[in-house]
Amino acid sequence: MDPLWRPPIPGAAPYRVPLGASLPRAEPCSSCTKSQPWGRAGRWPPGEPRLPPAPRGRSRQEPLASDLSSMFRGIGFETVPRPTLGRATQPLGRGVLSWATSGMEAKPGTSVQPGLPAPEAMAAGDNNAGRTSVACGMVFAQKEAAAPPVPFGRAALVLGRAKPKASGDLPFLNANISRPSALQPASPMFTHRAEIPPAISVEQVERKDPVVKKGSKGTAFPLALNLIKIHCQNEAVYQYHVTFSPNVECKSMRFGMLKEHRSVTGDVTAFDGLILYLPIRLPQTSDLKSQRKTDGVEISIRIQMTKILEPSSDLCIPFYNIVFRRVMKILEMKLVGRNFYDPTSATVLPQYRLQIWPGYSASIRRTDGGLFLLADVSHKVIRNDSVLDVMQAIYQQSRENFQDECTKQLLGNIVITRYNNRTYRIDDIEWSKTPKDSFTTSDGKEITFIDYYSKNYGIAIRDLGQPLLIHRPKEKQSPDGKLLRGEILLLPELSFMTGIPEKMRKDFRAMKDLTYQIHLSPKQHHTSLSALLQRIKQNEAASEELLRWGLRLDTDVSRTQGRVLPMERINLRNSSFVTSGDLIWTKEITREPSLSTVPLHYWALFYPKRALDQARELVSIMERICGPLGMKLNQPAWVELKDDRIDTYARTIKSVLGSEGKLQLVVCIITGTRDDLYGAIKKLCCVQCPVPSQVVNARTVTGQPSKLRSVAQKILLQMNCKLGGELWGIDIPLKQLMVIGMDVYHDPNLGMRSVVGFVASTNHTIYLWLVVFQMPHQEIADGLKLCLVGALQKFHEVNHCLPEKIVVYRDGVSDSQLKMVANYEIPQLQMCFQAFTNYQPKMVVFVVQKKISANFYSASSEDFGCPPPGTVIDHTVTSREWVDFYLLAHHVRQGCSLPTHYICVLNTANLSPDHMQRLTFKLCHMYWNWSGTIRVPAPCKYAHKLAFLSGQVLHHEPAIQLCDKLFFL
């Protein structure tokens, strides 16, 4: 045991697995998994019982350990198995760690501590929010006791994945809150309070002190937001605790009994079985009586007031949202997933066999500005075809590998069933079952699918031989604590596909048609929201529904002031310039030398025989334009391929790379859009024989000279990045700074495996990247720790010091996971610093959210437009719990402005709001694949690209030799 290692959580020590020692070996793992049921099992090589079955015929499940060790090797970690860790052992890293004192050598292994409990499992868990407030140590003990491997921590692994729909179809009136899962994310206090005896005294909820988040830099700019102020007309909402004696276990019976006392409680109630909310004040204690129907026993019901809440209290938000859902139903909007759509106003695109339903996503929130309805326009793409139709079409096209093709095209798609209002994700296909098979209904009877649908819905199944679709809902916990893991079987014939078909996605013309329908200008967007407000206002029943709780919607969206941040200065090698209004600088960078360039001496150009002309054309134009860009470009090795088969490319590239050791870059010209060829080339050049590579579609280098020139410019710039050159820079006053971007890629075809992309800067412009493949049931923090330690090593290698400040941009985190990131993941990351002597850098962590429904309109003129890039807002719409801001960094060319939400979950560097906003905006300028600002900070975008390439194309970690080059652009 390493004496210097301090267990962060009492009780964790026995389960410590010294990472450096055990990673490459399988033996210690099998023993440790026994004593450590919840932690790591998922990450060990196959053969471990908890590994999920490999998905049919795809996705090689690489043993992660070897991936990680290979990465470690590259970044200077010692991965040779060592029997012990500690001071006495031989030095760990060879080159990199030579600067370190012997006392810390052992630490990189130990500090990367695997297998700590996952509190997020509870925060996101279903029925035990009561435990969220329990201290970590206690939780740990609980889990230790749970002997069988319980897949806690799974919640953490679905980061960024579509959240399960928040029980959108709750049927109840009067908000009988029967499903706690709907409530807890918003108010973890809810159930917790329920478990403690009610306080007799009536207490006033205290107001929180607002966090400091307002900046001042930039110029004020009038904005309108897609928020509609909600006026609370009631004085208060009253919270009561309801006890039944003798106790009534059955929830529906509790509902029923309380309902009998409408004369006391009034018609407007929200009750979850324990806690009752009313808009009216009852006496301190009311005693009522009911008779239990089952046995006639008289039950006394005591309703005790526990709290007087502000009507905008967080505790009220969940049932306000249920009320609002009813309003939308009254307006005859159809709930699909979590949004509301109007199928009667559908736009039908018959050529693509789909319909677009206009609608809204709307929810009531409490933000810094008070209680608001956050409303966004949403469109649902629904296909006219059932899944069966789609399967038949696939069959027509590829009979041979029909099943594989179906799996590929269907898995992960969301379907909507014909007979009810549910949406399901297709997780698998059950080929061995047909509608003639039977299943067990809730009352324990066996019934065939044919009979079931005929009996319940009067639907006659036409195709009796179709396979069944499998949906695997998220595990739920049954009341007795068991995990329920059911499968839902669906009939392809009765399920409709939603979303844009893959084929259409590739069809430029079709997508243009579609975006025309979907992308609304700010003005249209606002008109659409106004129409909704009008409809609610004019529908008596709908406004009445809101008024029952004293809620009244404002007549128009809310208006406020934002700021436009100062423009930034872009540095090139010999000059610099301040960006212009639309924040695009293509012209500037194509006229002048890039910040730094790597001379391209040795490179090879592969092209099929019939693309010879394009190859010649491309090279000649590149030679002409490389001068102004400051690039030195030699003639390539011309490699002509006799045909354009994948195999030909692969063999030739391999043999050229084998004979020519100094090759800096491989450029391939391919004809047509061929994903398989692209994938094969990338796999070869990123994994097997690591070399930067550039694939050029022959079609892009045909056409007019002016067009050709700009294409060649882009390719050259991209090539320079891939070689390690820098295109431009920007002044960032913070010194000794490391900026980190992370994103997670999920692919249903990978069998729930996720890919973590991690990108860290070694100076203001150069990034280094790392990728970790994540197994299901494995904590993301584990992979991140490896990455962070590796990045810090590299930083030291380059700069001979460690960064004083680390700024992390973390993508792929939903609102409900923020606390998990702040309370668990970040402390884990901070443990990495122990790997270095006396190293305590300042750290700032931002969660970056792109998929948000907040929208800004520029209100500077009568008609709403898009605000200029650089618009920031740090009040009104912001969260009450965090320091956060919304930044629109990019120039909006089509549709509405889609700002990005930044939530600061850690700030030990004491960055001021101004600093945070400006640093973030500066980083949005630094994505070299686009000569303009982008929606997210460059490191985030790089991490995204990297994770996507690794997960979608390579299905493997890229070779570590490429780690200091942006080869993935």
Add this chain to the structure above:
Amino acid sequence: MVDANLAKGECTGTIKFTPPLYKQRYQFIKDLVNKYKPKKVADLGCADCSLLWMLKFCKCIEVLAGLDICENVMKEKMHRLSPLPGDYLQPSERTLTVTLYHGSVAQKDPCMLGFDLITCIELIEHLEATELEKFPEVVFGFMAPAMVVISTPNSEFNPLLPGVTLFRHPDHKFEWDQAQFQSWALDAAGCYDYTVEFTGLGAPPPGAEDVGFCTQISVFRRKYPNTGEPINLEKPTENSYRTIFKAVYPSLKDEKYLQNAVVSEVINTAQIITRRLLDSFNSVYKEHSNGLVEMKPDFQLPRYFMRHSKNPSLAEGEKLADDRNMETYVSGNAVYIPLIKIFSIPKVNKLCGTFENLSKLITGKVALSNDGSAVVISTEHEEKENE
């Protein structure tokens, strides 16, 4: 109606009905509907609309109505009666309108006229004496549907049920034994020219056969035929019910949905024909080119197709016109599929009925040849894919 609770009561203790009796009652109605295929069905005392929800899946029903005295209980789950998203994707052939009314069965409202079946499941025992008195006149005299089904608890069965002291539910105003119910029903039937049959659900346990069914049911049938015109029109009644919910289901009877369906079917058919044509062209082309890897620079489908079509004299003027009526042909970058050919596809034929209707429905929605006789599918897109 308090069926859910009642059923729970019935399930515990000695007597247990599976499926629960309330479900059996709904199933009884559903079976009756499937047997007699009524088009207009009303449920009096529809409560939480469970029965209506089950009935909306019966394909024969075009009008479904519910009436209850309690607005809140109806509103609780009434949105289940709304059309589902799926209903808009594949609209049904039949029309269906579901309406919920708030009102009393002791009052008349013309909206309840002309029904084929009216059900009163566990309703009458909730009526006050004055309401019960008016009930036969309203239901049999005024509404006068072809068929009425009335169910009510059989008080003779109560001693067998655990926990039942006086009535099965506190809101029951009375519970009748078999004789009381049958005499009331026979009176009503006699008075308003109906026949009545008695049956029930929930058979008594062995040894107690003479108490009869747990739920007693009477099925009334009107003796006189439907005159078409409601007979009570001479004394027009004012609306005494209030509509609280109305859902009109999308149906192919509605031209908007019919048009969508036809256009979608026509384009789909045309695309399939085009694809087949191009596929067969490609395979023939490959044979002829003897596996040459090199692609031809430009795509000469029209010329090629003409050479290989059944009719070599396609270029001749008069013949061309004839062929255009029957055969798919290619001209320029487009494939022309004669409408008449598309009309012969059974699905299209069934949707449109007549050729004129087809033309009318797709005009302006589908690209047609100049004379409107053929659907035009551009092959430009396909070419790109083949490139």
